[in-house]
Amino acid sequence: MSFGDPNNPYGQQPPQGGQPYGYPQQPQGQPGYGYPQQAPQGVPPQAGYGYPQQPGQQYPGYPDPHQQMYGGRPPYAHWGLRFLATLVDGLVVMVAYLPMVIGAAIGSDASRAIFTLISLVAIIGVAVWMLVQEGRTGQTIGKKALGIRLLREVDGRPLGVGMAFVRRLAHFLDSIACYLGWLWPLWDSKKQTFADKVCSSVVVKG
Template sequence: MNSIDSQQGNEKYCFVGFWPRFWASMVDTIVIVLITLPLAHLVYGEAFWGSGRVAPLESDFLISYILPLVVVILFWLYKSATPGKMVIDAKIVDVKTGANLTTKQSLIRYIAYYVSLIPLGIGFLWVAWDPKKQGWHDKVAGTVVIYVHRGT
């Protein structure tokens, strides 16, 4: 079982593998959809559900990209986890110290999601065979996802 020593004592944590992280991301996706769809409906009305483009590019960009970025980063900064990671009892920490993420790390990690996604999602799949269960976005940001409970 993979674990790291935290600078916050000699606590050992276990790395979270691919499948638990996959399911956590599904929970996060549902949460984001539950936020953005009603907001889009509120802003655009019934036309949102019809065919064709009804949203000005700026509004669509704010609701579809900026709002999720802000929500996710705030969860990382204040809870060290998104709702999905909280469901699986996991959190994201600095790989070297075990400390909570900095704002800079959070921004880098979020932007690096796109780097992980672009080549057929291989950066996310990397979690499955990496010794520390890090995706490319984790490696770029210097983060790791661990279970909250102590390992043995």
């Protein structure tokens, strides 16, 4: 009498597909656990389990507002635009001198003192306001009128109020060498003054 296969004494049929009993069965067409899931064709993969995060990846349709389309960065502002912007800022500050002129025209000592004080307060107020605007937005009244902006060279962001103030002080370097630093943007590849180089700042269009 034959009892069948000695390795299979109970006569059980092996499962189809060649997988022995005791192993987890995987549905056909489904990848096993621990493998990254494949996104459907035509659908971009979502960052999640099994996919490494891409550093510095930006969402499409949301470009950096300071990165204009000019080779990945905005073009540098030439010397003429910078000069005209400075001229406009100077005219704005000169308006603050009007009370002093009016006081001098009136003639009395008391009126001159009052209008001089008004002018000093106005001059300081305008200077501080433009410094804050330049630090936070990169634009004074003159720069905004000419369509240029002061930014950090490293990342294209505004300098901040503190660094904008340091840059104002650094303009001393532009003046001590016979004002050569103010003319340096005429031939410099990045259109920078000496103060810009010290503070790692650039003036760009946009």
